[in-house]
Amino acid sequence: MTDEGPSGLPRSPGDDDRLWLSVMNKMDETWAELVGQQVELERKNAELEGAHAFMAGVFDSMSDVLVACDTALRVVRTNQAAERLFPAGADGLAGRLLTELVDARSPTTAADVANAIARRQRLEDREFMLAAAAGPMPFAVNGTVLYDARRRPSGVVLAARPLGELRRAYTELDRAHRSLKDAQAQLVQAEKMASLGRLVAGVAHELNNPISFVYGNAHTLRRFTRRLEAYLAAIHAHPRAADFARQRQDLRIDMVLSELDGALSGIVEGAERVRDIVADLRRFSADRRAPGTPFDLAGVARTALDWVLATCGRSVTVHADLDSTLEVDGHAGQMQQVVMNLVQNAVDAMEGIEHPALDIAGARRGGRVCLTIRDNGPGIAPEIMDRIFDPFFTTKPVGKGTGLGLAICYRMVTEHGGLLAASRHPAGGTTMTLDLPAFMPDDGHGNTGGMGA
Ligand SMILES: Nc1ncnc2c1ncn2[C@@H]1O[C@H](COP(=O)(O)OP(=O)(O)OP(=O)(O)O)[C@@H](O)[C@H]1O
Ligand SMILES: [Mg+2]
Incomplete structure (x- = not known):
């Protein structure tokens, strides 16, 4: 009996050969295509592994503690700093809940993180008390929400920096700032003193001369007063001095003589005070480089x-x-x-x-x-x-x-x-x-x- 083709017409042996040939060709083409896709896939895989290794290297070289969680706050990834910080379990940190890594006294909690994910909000510099292996430790934490391809939140990455380190850096900065301010104030004071010193030296020098002759002349006048008193007394001792005596009374010479001494004392006292001030000013402005x-x-x-x-x-x-x-x-x-x-x-x-x-x-x-x-x-x-x-x-x-x-x-x-x-x-x-x-x-x-x- 003879085979029939799909059309119901009888098929010849030559038709079978052609059919087999075309099937073989198709298979060859498909195979070549598959091999090509396999090569491309391997290349892409190698690229992906390289990128993955690079990211892992970056993560691990960071001194900040990195913890990535899914939306159920289950840890999916950490870096070496995190593994050093938290007590090491047999299976590492992956799969543990964030609540286990946060101390009960923490001012910011895992619930706040869940809230931030739900509201699609960043966490900025929030203070956390983390349950480190060495005991609770304060950290400043920044958190970024992760999204999937359809822009739905898929988790969060938390980056934590020890607060002690930040505080120390801040305290040092503050101390440096204060000592700079002190040094500046001292410089201003020193400069003020130096310029005043020069001014005062000039003023003291100028004042010294006039005050010394006021002072000297006042003393001379006092000496002269004594002599005039003696002279007037001698004149009035004479019997013909009745006219002088009247004039002496009219001009109130006795009062003048007694007041003269008081006025001279005032001048001397004032001059002495000015002399002392000048001496002080000179001391103030003096250049005292002599060895002690x-x-x-x-x-x-x-x-x-x-x-x-x-x-x-x-x-x-x-x-x-x-x-x-x-x-x-x-x-x-x-x-x-x-x-x-x-x-x-x-x-x-x-x-x-x-x-x-x-x-x-x-x-x-x-x-x-x-x-x-x-x-x-x-x-x-x-x-x-x-x-x-x-x-x-x-x-x-x-x-x-x-x-x-x-x-x-x-x-x-x-x-x-x-x-x-x-x-x-x-x-x-x-x-x-x-x-x-x-x-x-x-x-x-x-x-x-x-x-x-
Ligand atoms: N122990 C103190 N208690 C309260 N105020 C003070 C004291 N020492 C200084 N002062 C204040 O500082 C000011 C300046 O003092 P400073 O010694 O330079 O001048 P002074 O005493 O007023 O005058 P001087 O010293 O030239 O006689 C004083 O006038 C006073 O107001
Ligand atoms: Mg004083």
């Missing part, structure tokens, strides 16, 4: 204290706590003047105080010597605190204070490589702190602060 010698600041402070208290006319309770010796290198006379000024200011401040009390303490701390003088006066008002070292700044009545005391002290102390500061004592009153480099016999030059610095 070692001396005991405790002894100097005791003498200064005794001198001021002996002349202040009040009874002041003194509590002194001074180390037996406080060796400093410099000018003992100048430091005595500094302590006297500080004690005088304290005594002035305690004028209206019923039981005036003064605490003076001095001790060596490492390479420094620190002397504090505390009074129980009203204290320095905060609004004038940064002006008290300015030359001519005073709150005392005219004639009582020139406002040069602290400005001179400040200059002398800085020239000794020291610091002079005022503060309000928390229990009331003022504390003045004098801080000087201690004498170091070993280096052969005493302190390192240097005179005339």
Whole structure:
């Protein structure tokens, strides 16, 4: 019997061969296509693996802790920093719930993360307490919501940085900022002092000449008054001097003579006061580069204290706590003047105080010597605190204070490589702190602060 083709017509053996041939050709084509697709697939796979390895390298090289979670807050991926931080389980972190990694006291919780995913919101710098292997640790966390191809949230990536590190960096920045500000304020003060010093030197020089002849002439006039008095007395002793006597009465010569002395005293006193101010101004502006010698600041402070208290006319309770010796290198006379000024200011401040009390303490701390003088006066008002070292700044009545005391002290102390500061004592009153480099016999030059610095 003969085969029939699909059309129902009988098929010849030649038709079968052609059919087989075309099937074979089709199969060859399909195979070649498959091989081509396989090669392309392998190339793409290699590319993907490279990108994957690169991303894993980036993740692991980060010091920040990275945790990726799905929408059920189940960990899907972490980096090495995270694996080092959290207690290691046998199966790693993948599959664990985020709630297990967050400490119960955390200010931000896993629920907040779930909320952020639901609202498609970023988490910015939120404080987390993470349940680290070493115990709860504070972290600043940023979180980014992940999306799938249809823009539906698929999870979240959390990047956490230890807060301690941030705080330390902030504290260091703050400290550097403050010391820069201090240095700037000191520079401004030093420059102010230097230019005022030059101005004051000029003014003092100009004032010195006129005041010396006012002073000198006043003394001469006083001497002349004595002689005139003697002369007039001699004239009036004569019997023919009745006319003179009348004239003497009319012109009130006796009153003039008696007032003359008072007027001269006033001139001398005024001139003396101006002379003292000029001397102060000169001290203020003087260039004191002369080398110093070692001396005991405790002894100097005791003498200064005794001198001021002996002349202040009040009874002041003194509590002194001074180390037996406080060796400093410099000018003992100048430091005595500094302590006297500080004690005088304290005594002035305690004028209206019923039981005036003064605490003076001095001790060596490492390479420094620190002397504090505390009074129980009203204290320095905060609004004038940064002006008290300015030359001519005073709150005392005219004639009582020139406002040069602290400005001179400040200059002398800085020239000794020291610091002079005022503060309000928390229990009331003022504390003045004098801080000087201690004498170091070993280096052969005493302190390192240097005179005339
Ligand atoms: N211990 C203190 N308690 C309160 N205020 C003070 C104290 N020391 C200084 N002051 C304030 O600082 C100001 C300036 O002091 P400074 O010694 O420079 O000048 P002064 O005492 O007024 O005048 P001078 O020292 O020339 O006689 C004072 O007028 C006062 O207001
Ligand atoms: Mg004073």
